[in-house]
Amino acid sequence: MLKYAMIGGGPGAFVGDVHRRALSLNGQADLVAGCFSRDLEKSRVLGRELGLDEDRVYATPEELARLEAGDIDFAVVVTSNEAHYPNVKACLKSGINVMCDKPFTHTSAQAEELVDMARERGLVLGLTYTYAGYPMVRQMREMIARGDIGEIRFINCEYPQGWLAEPLENTGHVQATWRADPVRSGGTLSLSDVGSHIEYLVPHVTGLRLTRLAARLDSLVEGRILDDNGVILTEYDSGARGVYWYSQAATGMVNGLKVRIFGDKGGLEWFQEDPDHLRFMPINEPARLITRGAPALLPGAMAYSYTPAGHPEGWLLAFANIYKAFCDTLATGASVDFPTGEDGVRGIRFMEACLESSKNNTAWLEVG
Numbered sequence: 139m140l141k142y143a144m145i146g147g148g149p150g151a152f153v154g155d156v157h158r159r160a161l162s163l164n165g166q167a168d169l170v171a172g173c174f175s176r177d178l179e180k181s182r183v184l185g186r187e188l189g190l191d192e193d194r195v196y197a198t199p200e201e202l203a204r205l206e207a208g209d210i211d212f213a214v215v216v217t218s219n220e221a222h223y224p225n226v227k228a229c230l231k232s233g234i235n236v237m238c239d240k241p242f243t244h245t246s247a248q249a250e251e252l253v254d255m256a257r258e259r260g261l262v263l264g265l266t267y268t269y270a271g272y273p274m275v276r277q278m279r280e281m282i283a284r285g286d287i288g289e290i291r292f293i294n295c296e297y298p299q300g301w302l303a304e305p306l307e308n309t310g311h312v313q314a315t316w317r318a319d320p321v322r323s324g325g326t327l328s329l330s331d332v333g334s335h336i337e338y339l340v341p342h343v344t345g346l347r348l349t350r351l352a353a354r355l356d357s358l359v360e361g362r363i364l365d366d367n368g369v370i371l372t373e374y375d376s377g378a379r380g381v382y383w384y385s386q387a388a389t390g391m392v393n394g395l396k397v398r399i400f401g402d403k404g405g406l407e408w409f410q411e412d413p414d415h416l417r418f419m420p421i422n423e424p425a426r427l428i429t430r431g432a433p434a435l436l437p438g439a440m441a442y443s444y445t446p447a448g449h450p451e452g453w454l455l456a457f458a459n460i461y462k463a464f465c466d467t468l469a470t471g472a473s474v475d476f477p478t479g480e481d482g483v484r485g486i487r488f489m490e491a492c493l494e495s496s497k498n499n500t501a502w503l504e505v506g
Contacts (some may be wrong), residue, residue, distance in 0.1 A: 140167040140465055141210045145199045146217035146239075148175030149184050150312065153239060154216045156289065157266070158188075161214075166465040170194060171210060173202045186473035199225045207232035211468055212262070215239060219330065219394060222324045223248045226263070230255045235262040237464055241334045242482030244324035246412035249486045253479040263479035264464045267338040269395060271459030272476060273430045273451065274416040276399070278406050279343045281418070290404030293372070293380030295340055297332045297395045298388035300365050305359050318364055327364035329489055332395075333384040337488045338481060339397060340382075346374040353492035353503045358387040370492060371502075414450055450486050 141344045147154015154174065161167050171194040179198045185195035196202040199221075203213070212235035223243040229236045230252060242265055243249045245376060248414070269275060283286065300404040307318035316322045317331060341347060350373040355365035366387040372380040385391070395410035404420040414430040428440065431447030442459045445451055463476035487506055495503045503504040 139165075140468060141170045142167050142212050142214055142216045142486055143171035143173075143202055143206050143210050144169060144175050144216065144236075145202065145229075146215060146221070147172075148177075149180050151216070154449060156300070156454065156457060157214055157216055157461075161461050161465075162456040162461045163455065164292050164465065166462065166469070167413075171196070171202060171206050173197070173199050176400075177406065185213065200228045203232040203234060206232060207234055207364040212237060212464075218322050219317045219324050220244065221253065227255065230259060230261055233259060233261065233467060237264045237461070238254055238482070240265045240267055240338075240477075240482065240485065241330045241348055242325070242479070242486055244486075246483060246486045246490055249479070249483040252362060253483055255456045256479055262464070262467055264460075265477045265479065265482045266457065266460055267335060267342075267477040267481065268457050268460060269335055269339055269410060270342050270451065271437070271442065271444040271456035272408075272410075272413050274408055274413060274428070274457075275339070275343060275397075275441040276442055277416055277428060277430075278399070278408055279345075280436040280438050281406065282344055282401075283466045284417070286404060286420075287399065287401030287406055289328065290344055290346065290376060290399060290401045292400045293340055293344065293346075293374075293378060294382075294398040294400075295380070296383040296398070297336050298383070298385045298391040299328075299332060299393060300387070300389045300391040302328070302359065302386040303389040304387075307362070318362065319451070320364060323364065325364070326355075326489055326495065327362075328366045328384055328386040329368055329492060332380070332386060333370075334485050334489065335395065336382045336384060337485050339395075340372075340380070340478060341484075342477075342481075343397060344374075344378075344399060346378060348374055348488065348505050349373055350377050350502055351488075351491055352500045353493060353495040354500045355492060355496040358385075365496075368492065368496075413452060413456075414447075445480060455497070 173196040215238040260391040306314035353370040355368040370382040407417040416428040463474040
């Protein structure tokens with residue numbers, strides 16, 4: 139069993155509990171220490187609920203990193219965005235492997251610094267871009283890699299939610315308040331929260347590299363400072379084109395992440411709210427619905443399937459798959475497929491380019 143510590147994820151924090159549950163599903167790692175809150179007493183209360191020794195619940199992340207170095211195998215950072223950089227840095231300085239919630243940092247310079255630190259120290263650094271853990275996303279990627287849809291021509295990816303269709307940040311809503319605060323969120327709201335998932339998924343699935351973009355970021359809710367909606371035109375190194383749309387002000391939408399990839403021999407479509415099915419549309423043939431758990435699935439999809447076909451798998455198991463790959467890497471030393479710090483750097487550069495483009499009247503920009 140690996141041992142891990144958690145930074146963030148305190149009382150009332152939704153995502154921290156998700157990470158803990160996902161890690162418990164594979165039975166690979168035990169939570170042994172934590173700094174769950176800026177309030178030590180709140181941390182101790184949660185620590186007791188989780189069965190931790192009180193002397194392994196810490197007042198600061200720096201104290202945790204210093205005193206747990208050598209005793210834990212990795213740390214999980216699930217704080218609000220502004221604390222990712224200092225907390226990950228403290229762990230890496232102490233020689234601790236890290237899994238960090240996305241988006242990685244506020245700036246690409248910060249992200250690059252952390253990746254360099256991990257590389258120099260021989261440490262493993264990952265990010266929880268959760269949707270890469272779905273079996274049918276793996277199926278989609280392997281089908282594209284073996285040429286099932288031919289040369290990619292166009293990519294359409296969207297992620298609409300509706301939970302911020304009203305100004306919840308003005309009501310004291312905890313999750314909305316920090317996300318809508320430019321200092322804490324890093325200068326974007328929905329781009330960093332949901333648009334970052336689109337940015338990661340497209341190259342993960344297609345293998346293409348984004349080279350140029352033109353972005354329009356909007357605040358649809360009156361009085362909101364940061365973006366809650368965005369449209370991004372994209373170009374890739376292969377010559378393919380695309381368009382991304384993300385929103386958290388799409389009234390009535392829940393979690394509508396959808397990926398569509400169109401090639402010269404066919405197309406593929408996957409919808410996160412129906413994650414067990416992948417629609418394959420070969421040219422001049424009837425569309426086919428591929429079901430997770432079916433015997434004909436490709437190896438990557440089969441390896442990430444927990445239950446038989448017809449027993450739906452979901453978001454928590456996708457989270458668990460990301461952690462399984464991360465823990466396998468720590469346990470075996472082999473390089474296993476999960477989102478890395480380098481992916482996080484690329485994501486921050488993408489967001490910086492989107493902000494610059496939008497501020498310059500949706501100008502086309504090269505993406506490094």
